[in-house]
Amino acid sequence: MMVMIFVSAVAAASEYRSPKVGGGGGNRNYNLDCGANALMVGINGKSGSWLNAIGIVCRKINARGGLGDTFTRGPRGGSGGKAKESLCRPGEAVRKVQIAAGTYVHGITFHCAKWNPNTKRLDKPLRYNHFGAGCFTFGCSSQGPFTCPNGKVAKAFRGRYGSYVDNTRYVCDDWNK
Secondary structure (H helix, E strand, O other): OOOOOOOOOOOOOOOEEOOOEEOOOOOEEEEEEOOOOEEEEEEEEEEOOOEEEEEEEEEEEOOOOOEEEEEEEEEEEOOOOEEEEEEOOOOEEEEEEEEEEOOOEEEEEEEEEEEEOOOOEEOOOOEEEEEEOOOOOOOOEEEEEEEOOOOOEEEEEEEEEOOOEEEEEEEEEOOOO
16 A cells, blocks of 8 residues: 655745944834835935934735836934935846944945846846945944845835934845735
């Protein structure tokens, strides 16, 4: 007598999270996430010598795998600084970041890559954009680069804020999560 056993293995994809970068302050949490069927294409918010507020710009992924409408999450943070926005070119999305921080987050350099609608993956990073300031004060350092693993896309920034963005963490996940 032959007995057949079927085993169903469902692999739960786990998100990639960079280490927390920045200081330990802030009295509020933020979770700026593009959500399912979308990816990050830029950063907005307010900045001066450091980030006063952070937000993200996302694009929906349409039924054919192409990039659709743009929407934002946030910004979260304080009211100071000048309003700014930095975006990838059309057809591109964020693939990797480098974060300048000390007690507060000073700025984020992000690298954009071409989105392939057929494979629903990003190519190698092509060019970079910058949001905020660089390291101009004692105690600030640039950390990263943090790159989305193959098959994952930039989805979120999470961290803490008060009057400024105290810290952040870069998050990548599957495009449809």
